[in-house]
Amino acid sequence: MKISQGSALANALCEESERRLKEVEAIGLAEENYCYLGPFLVQKCAADLTVPLLPFDYINPISWRWVSKLIAFKEPDHKFLLKNRIRKYLPFIEGRGYRVTGNTFAIHLCNEIWKRGNLNKNERYHHWSLYEKLKRRVAA
CATH class of the missing domain: 1.20.5 (Single alpha-helices involved in coiled-coils or other helix-helix interfaces)
Known part of the structure; x- marks a missing residue:
């Protein structure tokens, strides 16, 4: 900020x-x-102060609730991931907080959420996890 x-x-x-x-x-x-x-x-x-705000998906598209299911996980929760994929095609179901969008230019990796979830930013996670995808993108 x-x-x-x-x-x-x-x-x-x-x-x-x-x-x-x-x-x-x-x-x-x-x-x-x-x-x-x-x-x-x-x-x-x-x-x-009526400060103009960017939409949530510009900086923080993934809800803190889903960090261990979307951003950093060792084993995928297939049921959750399937539901998340279906969510894209059902506009009447809340879709905010579940995926990176075309507007996203940053992802906030909140230290407090990682700490509370016993997640370590130095560990390796499943190759499908958003964290590992981001690491690969930075390394390329």
């Missing part, structure tokens, strides 16, 4: 971060509130 120092958004993020940190520390739930202190904080500040 690129923000100019002293901008309204930078100031709002700092102020809201400070407020939320104090709130979370008082309750003692810092570890459980990663989204509250991360993506939800950014979403709130961007909405409050």
Whole structure:
């Protein structure tokens, strides 16, 4: 995320971060509130300041829920992958968060999700996994 120092958004993020940190520390739930202190904080500040946002699939097309099923897996979950393939052809089923689109130019590999899922970015995963596909693309 690129923000100019002293901008309204930078100031709002700092102020809201400070407020939320104090709130979370008082309750003692810092570890459980990663989204509250991360993506939800950014979403709130961007909405409050009406910052123009890119569609989700430009930077973060894969939902955090599916990291271990689409991005980094040792063995494929064939049932999940089949459902995901079918999802493409059924527009009435929610399709966001399941695949890279033509708009995608980056994939956010969130450290917190990898940590919570006991995933290691230095390991080798199944050759179908998006992570291994990206590694091959970078190496080529």
